[in-house]
Amino acid sequence: MISNQILQNTIEGLKSITRIDLGVMDTDGKTLATTFPEPGDYENAVLSFVESPAESQVIQGYQFFKIYDEHQLEYILIANGGSEDVYMVGKIAAFQIQNLLVAYKERFDKDNFIKNLLLDNLLLVDIYNRAKKLHIDTEVKRDIFIVETSRERDVSALDSLRSVLGGKGKDFITAVDEKNIIVVKELGPGDGYPEMDKTAHEILDLLKAEGEENIRIAYGTIVNDIKEVSKSYKEAKLALDVGKIFFDEKEVIAYSALGIGRLIYQLPIPLCKMFIREIFEGKSPDEFDEETLTTINKFFENSLNVSETSRQLYIHRNTLVYRLDKLQKSTGLDLRVFEDAITFKIALMVVKYMKYMETLEY
Structure with missing residues (x-):
């Protein structure tokens, strides 16, 4: 359905060109959009026109037009004046709104189709049939x-x-x-x-x-x-x-x-806890002090390169080796060995995953 703001913008644009006031009413006579300076009481006239078989009609100096959504009467358009020029402007306005109805309905149908497509709510045969009807390339x-x-x-x-x-x-x-x-x-x-x-x-x-x-x-x-x-x-x-x-x-x-x-995201939490417990014997790899964690992360960033890591940390190579030896004693894992480094990296990610999932529970 077209929003009232779209209707208002449309008739204001037409008025700026034609200098003729226009109004759009629903079939109950309620004003949806208007350019008239003063709000008028058109309810009875609209209700009378809705019951009339005529597609357009002059009532009390105003041109009335019917606008359909397919075969369903959707809007009544009012144009200020009873002349032929006003009639022509009214017909143009009605035609414009009619096309807007078609365009918005098509967009709604496509939007609905795309949503169901994303959510996997359509059978395979329905996907291709509906895409063809909506002119969507498959x-x-x-x-x-x-x-x-x-x-x-x-x-x-x-x-x-x-x-x-x-x-x-x-x-x-x-x-x-x-x-x-x-x-x-x-x-x-x-x-x-x-x-x-x-x-x-x-x-x-x-x-x-x-x-x-x-x-x-x-x-x-x-x-x-x-x-x-x-x-x-x-x-x-x-x-x-x-x-x-x-x-x-x-x-x-x-x-x-x-x-x-x-892969880690798809692991069950109990399995993650068991993994951490077996690798670190009840400890958690994120319990290390800030200096150790910084060293570990920088070592991973530099692909286990001792020289480059020590250079970026502004420490002597022997100092880095000392820290890695100390870490090996406390965890049993030597980060200079690829397999141990992989195990430690996964453990850090698993702990991060578990902590994130804990925040979702609260």
Whole structure:
């Protein structure tokens, strides 16, 4: 259904061109939009016209027109004056609103289809049949972006994205819950993940310019058929969740960049606790002091390179070796040995995952 604001903008635009006042009423005579200086009492005249078989009629110096949504009478348009010129303007206005009804209904049908497609609510045969009826290409490359803002039901963010991306090709911008905005992006033949990352940052910059805060954007893998859109959506959703745990410093995260974090996220908490207990004998790797944790993280960042790590920490190589030896004595793991380093890195991620899941319980 067209909003009253859209109706108001439409008739105000027509008045600015024609200098003729217009009004749009519902079938009960209630005013939805008007350019008349003073509100008029048209209820009885509208009700009488609704019952009349005429499609247009002059009543008390005003032109009345019927506007249909398919075969259902939806609006009554009033034009100020009974002349032929006013009649022509009224017909043009009625035609314009009629086309708006068709356009908005088509957009609603497409929006409804895309939502059900994302949520995997459609049978395979229904996907292709409905896509054909809605003139949506089924065999093009697409990717799914999920945009999370700090506000629920963020209509302004949704409208901003629609205004910028909605007119580009055949992209779709919708929402399936109160928290996230979903962008179904159609890709060109040569587009790949660099273009996806660029688009994500463009969306990020746009929303920041609009005053949005705490924005997180995630996107799934590129799919080549419309039936796989729900797969990309699930991947983007997983990327958004996993990114909050292991990549909390990143505002944009791709499913393909989740690495081992994607596997850890799917582990049951009891199994995680058992793993930590067996590896560290009841201790937790995040109980180390700040100096030790900094050393460990920098050592991992530099791919277990002792010389580079000591240089970046501004400490002597022997000091770093001493810290690693000390860590080996307390944990039984030598971070200079690849297998032990992997075990320790996974343990740190598992602890981070468990702590995040604990915050969701409160």
